[in-house]
Amino acid sequence: MKRLLLSLLLIVATPMMAEEVVLGLSQDQVAITADFDGSEILLFGAVKRESPILQDPPLEVVIAVSGPSGPLTVRRKERKFGIWVNADAVEIDRAPSFYAVATSAPFNEAMSNVEDQRHRVSIPRAIRSVGAPMGIEDAQSFSEAVIRIRTDEGSYQLLENSVSVDEQTLFRTSIKMPANLTEGDYPTRIFLTRGGKVVSNYETVINVNKVGLERWLFDMSRNQPLMYGLMSLAIAIAAGWMASAAFQVLQRR
Numbered sequence: 001m002k003r004l005l006l007s008l009l010l011i012v013a014t015p016m017m018a019e020e021v022v023l024g025l026s027q028d029q030v031a032i033t034a035d036f037d038g039s040e041i042l043l044f045g046a047v048k049r050e051s052p053i054l055q056d057p058p059l060e061v062v063i064a065v066s067g068p069s070g071p072l073t074v075r076r077k078e079r080k081f082g083i084w085v086n087a088d089a090v091e092i093d094r095a096p097s098f099y100a101v102a103t104s105a106p107f108n109e110a111m112s113n114v115e116d117q118r119h120r121v122s123i124p125r126a127i128r129s130v131g132a133p134m135g136i137e138d139a140q141s142f143s144e145a146v147i148r149i150r151t152d153e154g155s156y157q158l159l160e161n162s163v164s165v166d167e168q169t170l171f172r173t174s175i176k177m178p179a180n181l182t183e184g185d186y187p188t189r190i191f192l193t194r195g196g197k198v199v200s201n202y203e204t205v206i207n208v209n210k211v212g213l214e215r216w217l218f219d220m221s222r223n224q225p226l227m228y229g230l231m232s233l234a235i236a237i238a239a240g241w242m243a244s245a246a247f248q249v250l251q252r253r
Contacts, residue, residue: 061171061193118198186205
């Protein structure tokens, strides 16, 4: 009897993973070449279950892809004496170079504010700004300016209702990555939610690297700056000589 009671208590106390993510990627590496003009990543997966499908509330999927993060100085310009000059400046502690959030429903419906605070999924939550210098008013506007500028560039994307979910089991979406990608690891997080609460999450990494001539030139500029400078100078001299020679030939004709 004691063993039976203990077993029942263990079953009640042990959390059951009723739903979890099984993910796939069309590619887990992006190669930056000399003619690279962006890439599109297809993310697809399925939901593995240990219990029947819950019909209400429906299952939602939230996917976040983040590029390498780093500090960033944001300056505000003011017009003084007829010219625009730099005024206040705020140091953003961490801002991703690329960030995309794709959801199967409007973001506020797919994930609650409490879960967003916990997992830092939305674009504003992905930017970390601990504090601003004393005397600067409306410091939050500096983070908002980063979001606005990078959204216009295509580096920050909020893709609501872009994740297709079939029979609450299969899901898929595609995320377009711009040409100005920063080299490095791109953590990719997938969240399953019900009623705004996260029931399961999964993380993988997409690797972005320069290859071919781009990689060779990049490595030379970092590891052999003198050789890189001499080569650049030689190419510039050769290009100038060839242009001059071509111009003289045309003049003679």
